[in-house]
Amino acid sequence: MKRTFSLILLLLFYVNLLCGCGDGYQTVESSGLTLRLPGYFEDKSNEDYAAGQDFLYSYGGMGFLGIRENRSDFPEGYGSMDLKAYGNFVIYGNGLPCELTLRDGFYTFTYKKTAPEGELTYVAIVLENKDAFFTVQAYCLSAFYSDNASLIWKCLTSAKVQ
Numbered sequence: 001m002k003r004t005f006s007l008i009l010l011l012l013f014y015v016n017l018l019c020g021c022g023d024g025y026q027t028v029e030s031s032g033l034t035l036r037l038p039g040y041f042e043d044k045s046n047e048d049y050a051a052g053q054d055f056l057y058s059y060g061g062m063g064f065l066g067i068r069e070n071r072s073d074f075p076e077g078y079g080s081m082d083l084k085a086y087g088n089f090v091i092y093g094n095g096l097p098c099e100l101t102l103r104d105g106f107y108t109f110t111y112k113k114t115a116p117e118g119e120l121t122y123v124a125i126v127l128e129n130k131d132a133f134f135t136v137q138a139y140c141l142s143a144f145y146s147d148n149a150s151l152i153w154k155c156l157t158s159a160k161v162q
């Protein structure tokens with residue numbers, strides 16, 4: 001009986017310990033968008049190299065960045081485009097060598113780009129609300145992309161707009 005009671009107390013202690021530690025993720029918010037990232041990603045949004053981005057979180061050779069584009073800032077007629085058209089607008093407007101696809105309910109595209117630190121693989125999703133479009137991208141050193149692809153997709157698909 002004492003042994004069973006001790007075992008139950010020990011199990012309750014471990015469950016409490018695990019629940020108290022959380023899942024190791026942080027929720028970041030910027031310009032009406034939320035995104036869940038591992039807690040070790042650091043906010044680099046105020047760095048000079050993040051100019052033009054609404055947010056940038058990075059760790060090692062990996063990062064997440066995003067931009068909000070208000071519908072009212074587009075030339076007449078473009079602010080009313082649908083999400084698929086916006087995704088193609090981003091791809092063609094930036095001269096990216098990729099195509100927009102639909103995956104798990106998200107319009108997404110993937111491309112590679114050479115940077116000072118080496119070749120990077122970018123994965124992006126596009127989102128919208130009534131006032132704006134959002135592009136959320138993850139980047140990773142291409143040599144490590146296959147090891148991080150599921151984490152990247154998990155974080156990207158956690159994105160929500162208000």
